[in-house]
Amino acid sequence: MSSTSHAAPAALRPPQAVGEAGFLSRWRVPLSIAVLCVLPWVLPSQALAVNVLIYGLFAVGYNLLFGYTGLLSFGHAAFFGGGAYITGMAIAHFGLGWFPAMLVGVAGSSVLAAVIGALSIRTRGIYFCMVTLALSQLVYYTALQASNWTGGENGLRGFTVAKADVLGFTVNLLDPMQKYYFLMVFAALALWFVSRVLNSPFGAAIEAVRENETRARACGYDVERTKLLSFILSGALCGVAGTMSAIHLSIVPLDALHYHTSSIVVMMTMLGGAGSFFGPFVGALVFLLIEDVASLWTSHWQLIVGVVFILFVLFLPKGIWGTLIAWRNRP
Amino acid sequence: MTTQTTALMQVENVGRTFGGFVALAEVSASFERNKVTAVIGPNGAGKSTFFNVLSGVLPPSTGSIRFKGQELAGTKQHRFAHLGIARSYQITNLFPKLSVQENVRVAAQALRTRYNLVMNRSAYPELVEKADAALAHVGLHAKRERVASDLAHGEQRALEIAIALVADPELLLLDEPTAGMGPEETKEMVALLERLATERTILLVEHKMKMILGLSDRILVLHHGRLIADGTPQAVQTDPEVRRVYLGQNDGYA
Ligand SMILES: Nc1ncnc2c1ncn2[C@@H]1O[C@H](COP(=O)(O)OP(=O)(O)OP(=O)(O)O)[C@@H](O)[C@H]1O
Numbered sequence A: 001m002s003s004t005s006h007a008a009p010a011a012l013r014p015p016q017a018v019g020e021a022g023f024l025s026r027w028r029v030p031l032s033i034a035v036l037c038v039l040p041w042v043l044p045s046q047a048l049a050v051n052v053l054i055y056g057l058f059a060v061g062y063n064l065l066f067g068y069t070g071l072l073s074f075g076h077a078a079f080f081g082g083g084a085y086i087t088g089m090a091i092a093h094f095g096l097g098w099f100p101a102m103l104v105g106v107a108g109s110s111v112l113a114a115v116i117g118a119l120s121i122r123t124r125g126i127y128f129c130m131v132t133l134a135l136s137q138l139v140y141y142t143a144l145q146a147s148n149w150t151g152g153e154n155g156l157r158g159f160t161v162a163k164a165d166v167l168g169f170t171v172n173l174l175d176p177m178q179k180y181y182f183l184m185v186f187a188a189l190a191l192w193f194v195s196r197v198l199n200s201p202f203g204a205a206i207e208a209v210r211e212n213e214t215r216a217r218a219c220g221y222d223v224e225r226t227k228l229l230s231f232i233l234s235g236a237l238c239g240v241a242g243t244m245s246a247i248h249l250s251i252v253p254l255d256a257l258h259y260h261t262s263s264i265v266v267m268m269t270m271l272g273g274a275g276s277f278f279g280p281f282v283g284a285l286v287f288l289l290i291e292d293v294a295s296l297w298t299s300h301w302q303l304i305v306g307v308v309f310i311l312f313v314l315f316l317p318k319g320i321w322g323t324l325i326a327w328r329n330r331p
Numbered sequence B: 001m002t003t004q005t006t007a008l009m010q011v012e013n014v015g016r017t018f019g020g021f022v023a024l025a026e027v028s029a030s031f032e033r034n035k036v037t038a039v040i041g042p043n044g045a046g047k048s049t050f051f052n053v054l055s056g057v058l059p060p061s062t063g064s065i066r067f068k069g070q071e072l073a074g075t076k077q078h079r080f081a082h083l084g085i086a087r088s089y090q091i092t093n094l095f096p097k098l099s100v101q102e103n104v105r106v107a108a109q110a111l112r113t114r115y116n117l118v119m120n121r122s123a124y125p126e127l128v129e130k131a132d133a134a135l136a137h138v139g140l141h142a143k144r145e146r147v148a149s150d151l152a153h154g155e156q157r158a159l160e161i162a163i164a165l166v167a168d169p170e171l172l173l174l175d176e177p178t179a180g181m182g183p184e185e186t187k188e189m190v191a192l193l194e195r196l197a198t199e200r201t202i203l204l205v206e207h208k209m210k211m212i213l214g215l216s217d218r219i220l221v222l223h224h225g226r227l228i229a230d231g232t233p234q235a236v237q238t239d240p241e242v243r244r245v246y247l248g249q250n251d252g253y254a
């Protein structure tokens, strides 16, 4: 933890400064994967672990847009649910194998993100929230109406993937542990990809846009295009999470597209710490733990989640992980 | 008109309205290379609006702007930096939470690579070198690891100029670079501007007359959005219309 004793005081360094990443930052992908590896052994249930994995990745994808690019979308359920539905339909209606089905799911959510992004990116602040919300509701109602394809209110069923053949091995997806590590591979790849994006010149561009749009534009960045690309990448990552959820549950509940799902991912990201690499997983874990515990006491558990969320926004705006990182980097 | 062939930028009949309000009207001027031109005028005269139009922040309502022979009206703002026009703002406009060096490096990166997901940022050491050179030019090299918002006001103004300089612009627009500065900071900024004046084409909005007279080759005077004078500092100083607009209004003429 003391690997930052060189050069300028750590607090004076920006989070992503070139060549100055601290230990946690430099090793963020392997460290994150290590944590995900032990998750099913330390959490009270494997069901919780796999949910942390899926929703954590959903929040990581959301964080790319919200935490790193500075855009508050209220429509990301469309990409999570979209990825899940398209994967499910590809298997159920077209008989695709699990892997091509997942690819189609991610491609589909990227296209959806490109469309919704293109329609919303020119609006700002609360209008951006509202436009993304409205467009994702359009996706929700489309899924509700197209019940021949989607199963409507009952959700999409009938595409159980019982086993997956990977490189000569057969993974038994009915075994919770095997399923967890199978899905974790996709989360790991997605995390590696996000880290790649953040380290790239494009990662510097979205940071510049988040920090000061006017200045970024004056420097020569096409702000709208930068935001749109970030929106699409974010949608694709959320699509990966959705597609994992479809394989995990073997059903796609209509709720996956509901705006409630959009609000969950906002809360998870903020609880953990927007703009931090691992924060979204921490947020997902805390959110799901509160949900687990609180729903034992009362059916009004959402109220408790809401109160916790408000307390965080008021008193710990950097979120749990973000606050820890800031505390570690204090002078 | 021999200037037609050598002018870097030609502005013809440029106007800008906000709703019904005329902020800028029928401004024509051409700017030659390696000259420093000051734009002065009372508050609300349209100086910043003029700069906004010249830097693509606002499209002109009327008229044409030619830069190296190319029409700029209708060009998107982010293109201006690529064409060679950089600016600073009247109100400090930085990336406050990024390091001083990253502020300048990311500006240099904009002209090099923008949508690149494949490479590492650190794969472009020349951008860091450029940033450091620009920071050295404005005297901020020693503070390059600081967070921009931690700098003193005067240093932030200098940083903004470094951000503009790193693009190696052919035309530099500086909107009140000494705004809000004390006498010490102003002195340093004037020294910096004097260094820049020898090597760049600069348009400068300023209220401090003494400074303008020392720095500029030419002065434009705006009043109610109109160009009321355009000439050498001596000519403008003695222009009766300019004296009428300025005298008794404030002591900016001291
Ligand atoms: N975006 C805008 N919308 C509406 N009115 C504007 C806008 N920008 C400028 N104005 C108006 O145009 C006029 C000229 O403003 P401008 O900022 O160009 O003046 P200025 O000469 O830079 O003044 P100052 O010395 O105070 O900076 C002012 O009356 C201002 O209120």
Ligand SMILES: [Mg+2]
Binding pocket: B047, B048, B049, B090
């Ligand atoms: Mg002004």
